[in-house]
Amino acid sequence: MFSLQTMFGKGDKFYGLLEASARAAHQSSQALVVMLRARGRDLSLEEFKLARQREKEITRKIGEELVNTFVTALEREDIEALANSLYKIPKTVEKFAERYALVAPLLTEEVDFASRAVMLEKACEVIVQMVIQLRTNMRMDAMKPLNDRLQQIENEADRMILELYKGLYADADMRQYFVRKDLFEIIEKAIDRCRDVGNTVYQIVLKNT
Numbered sequence: 001m002f003s004l005q006t007m008f009g010k011g012d013k014f015y016g017l018l019e020a021s022a023r024a025a026h027q028s029s030q031a032l033v034v035m036l037r038a039r040g041r042d043l044s045l046e047e048f049k050l051a052r053q054r055e056k057e058i059t060r061k062i063g064e065e066l067v068n069t070f071v072t073a074l075e076r077e078d079i080e081a082l083a084n085s086l087y088k089i090p091k092t093v094e095k096f097a098e099r100y101a102l103v104a105p106l107l108t109e110e111v112d113f114a115s116r117a118v119m120l121e122k123a124c125e126v127i128v129q130m131v132i133q134l135r136t137n138m139r140m141d142a143m144k145p146l147n148d149r150l151q152q153i154e155n156e157a158d159r160m161i162l163e164l165y166k167g168l169y170a171d172a173d174m175r176q177y178f179v180r181k182d183l184f185e186i187i188e189k190a191i192d193r194c195r196d197v198g199n200t201v202y203q204i205v206l207k208n209t
Helices: 004-011 013-037 046-068 076-106 114-136 140-169 174-208
Strands: none
Touching: 013 046, 013 076, 013 114, 013 174, 046 076, 076 114, 076 174, 114 140, 114 174, 140 174
């Protein structure tokens, strides 16, 4: 017999897909840390392509399931918004990796992008925890510390980016200026994407508690 329990059970699969999406974003940030710590010795883009492909496939699967599922665990527009926000993280990280691989030989002095990538990785770790909480513990008292932590990471990343810009403006070599500025802005955008995901999760919890 078809029951409400069966219907909601089918809707519950979205939690698993969203969690897999968050982990794919985290994996892309981990790959970036490895790449930047290698200091130009390993510029393979394979891990970034795989992470984005996984994210793209998960996003496609979520779209299909939204069409085929009558009852969803969360509101449909919330699932779509969260899935789209998560997809943008590995997409932005891959863009940075591609650009870095192209311009790394042009950088005449060492620029500490790795510490910024670590901040991105930390933000993605929080994102994974927040998305898991949607299934296991959708309560504001559990979500708020994670959201606060994400805000703290973003603030620290912004401070570090400003420090990079100070050195950037002192560089008289315009080619170096534009190369580094482009990379700074992309990695900053990746961290902002994490903030977007956090805001979406936080709003979902607000609506459901």
